[in-house]
Amino acid sequence: MSKEIVRLKVNGEWREVALPLNRLLLDALREDLVLTGSKRGCDDASCGCCAVLVDGVPVLSCVALAFSYQDCVIVTVEGIAAPGELDPVQEGYAEAGGAQCGFCTPGFLIATKALLDRHPHPTPEQIRNALSSNLCRCTGYMQIYESVKLAIERAESRAVAAGRS
């Protein structure tokens, strides 16, 4: 198949890559841009491991064509925080048991990030609903909820610290 250039702003950097028109966004990220943080857990949008933020909204990249996102701003798990730093959401999952095998974690981080960006203080029901498109086979979700709680606390304390300085 002939290729065309797709232009994406991924994790803050403009990237151009020649792709066949049927290239999935997940394959473009994983194979062409070598951002392997987003995972393929299924082939039919059922698991959420491949979620990325497109203009701030979670999108399942395993069923998205890369060319549908021409000139869009995309954030993958690698871009949630600056290199060497962790976002409160990442701290929450790392410290409260939200990541066991870690394979679903990138998708959960993206879903959680999107939720907290919109609702910094979500209700338990909002958290449960926001994470219902992502499957985790390890945790039984309890420590994922703990991780989200910890992420909220960390975000708050960072905001307080920023306010002081």
Add this chain to the structure above:
Amino acid sequence: MAGETLIGKPMPMTDARSKVTGLGKYTDDISVPGMLIGRILHSPHPHARIRGIDTSRAEALEGVKAVCTGKDAPRPYGILPIGHDEGVFQIDKARYIGDNIAAVAATSAEIAEQALGLIDVDYEVLPAWLDPREAMLAADNWIHQGKPNNIEKEYHHHFGNVDEALARADFVREESYFAGEVSHAAMEPHSTLAVWDADGRMTVYSSTQVPYYLHRTLADVCEMPMSQIRVIKPLVGGGFGGKSEVIPLEIAAGVLAKKAKRPVKITYTREEVFYAHRGRPITYMDIKAGLTREGKITGLYARVVQDGGAYCGYGPVTVLYSGALLGAIYDIPNVKYDGYRVLTNKPACGAMRGHGTVNVRFAVEAMLDALAHDAGLDPLEVRRRNLLKAPCITVNGLRVTSYGLPECIERVAERSGWNEKKGKMPPGRGIGMACSHYVSGAANPIIRSNIPHTTINLKIDRDATVTVYSGAAEIGQGSDTMQVQIIAEVLSVDPQRVRLVAADTDLTPIDLGSYSSRVTFMAGNACIDAAKNMRAQLLAGVAKKLGVDPAQIDLRNEQIFVAGEAQPRMNFDQAVAAALEFQGGLVARGTYAPPEEARGGKFKGSGVGPSPSYSYSAQVVEVHVDEETGRVTVDNIIAAHDCGRALNPLTVEGQIEGSVYMGLGQALQEEMIWLDGRLMNPSLLEYRIPSTLETPEIESIIVESMDPEGPFGAKEAGEGSLAATIPAIANAVFDAVGVRINTLPITPEKVLAALEAKKKSERVKASGNGGPAGGNGNRGGSR
């Protein structure tokens, strides 16, 4: 145990940062220059003779670099020495839809796919055996020559005298139970990358729980010495048993790489994962049990038929576990077991979390609930009256060294408000309980040998880093963290100083793998041994340097103290430098092998079930049942698990909750649906594992029985809680609406049918027509 600074404290996983940044590499994330993509051709027929395979058209396709069939690697393999019945690609027959026939390595996935379509296979379709109850009666057309009547293995065990025991019971029940087939559904699909090196060695990266067995099998099937193969386990995205035997793609990648002399990566699609399977088999269970008026179980009989699928796999072990752990959780003097592992033309089943114990536990715990009801006794009280008195040896020869089940029962009873709720729930709401147990590793290795089950090597050099070389396979359960924690504890160093090199056969000594919940107990004990040896060496060197008796030297919190002195003499870096002067690099080794007394009886099949120690769980579940739709909703689950000692409460709780979650899925919604040998739901959209919306509040309670032989008292935490969840839910459904669903999963259809049958039987009774008594709902196998 007192005085520990790290043991018993929550510690985030050592690899957590690599996981939350997306920088950690799973096998499919790894690419190397010149890498080819492999794809496997699967059989479209459940049972067919292969008359011929013509690969010439595929080979001629531009971009195809290797095409392999069974002729390229004819040696059969299998995880058990008694079960080498599977070729990487089949030569004579295809035995299930999805069986492996040939494979292609090409310069792109698209070309590889296209090439599969150009392989011509001439099949002669044979009648297929799809139901184990029919397959085991087959007079001919057996799936494997040498397995008459399609019976892979059968075992018959009898301890005490069950007939006599049932004859003197006040209440006897005979019930049939059924459990549908379930699969692991780890989020990471299996992936293998085999890299052919310039010097003719092969490095294989694979998503495996068992690098050592993979290493052996690759050497055997690829016909290369083990020394020419290196197996590396990158991050693994969950296993649950689905990666605990060698999976066809792992060998296929090796065979393709050897032929192409190029790196080859194969990653399964989710559909292929379901067909590769090795999950929990369809199980038919006929149970008989007797109870006295006082609530003492007199005897227990089980006849179990497992639908093993087309190859042996772990099958004989599964059916032996079903028998070995059938009654051994309680003090039951008379136990009889007839177990059959039957071959059918479906994907092979294997080990899945709670291996072999889960379905029989469902049946036995549901049976106890029913018997307690017959006797007018509280089911929780019935468990109390049948407890073992540890330490002891069960009737089938299992050595019980620690037994926290009584405390588990009391803790969940108290936390749930059992006494206030049982029998007093409003209509449509119910409460149920059940117990389970599991091994902390198998006392006997799969391949009989006298090699320790785990060896750990330690190294300290001038940088004063403590490097741990461990073959144990972290698959998400936290075993790397556990080992770092133990080494740091024993050496009194900051865990940050400890670096773990894991599961790389060029570097790390043998560990048998992550299965049967063996790693904490076995690798944990080997870590203690290694760290003690290292500590002794280090302190001997320091003593020599200081000119002091080694007995006078202590190492605490990275400081060297001499007896009687308040101020430390050296820090850890200085201590290492001192010790290095006398011997160069510090190296130490630790090992673990289960003690002889833990290895079980001498009868046929007694090798499976023995463990150095057993975990226990008790659970209470509350449900509500919608009588209009039959839908069961679990409101909450309280699970108490005796893990001996929670080395890391954070990961122990994660393991308990994860086990309960998986039990919940099997109880209510997970089932592989088969039609003519074809899986009707090979995707996560259709095979529905619970999402956040279906998962209730799970509360885990840690019970610590301090096992005398476990590392710091620890035993397993990762599997034992799964089995209790299922019968606890079934028993709660009975409490809510008065019907017993004896077949899994407990779907709305089955609940509605049982409610209908119950109403009908009540109407018949009310009209005085007699009729069959008791609305016993769904009997096993009535599908």
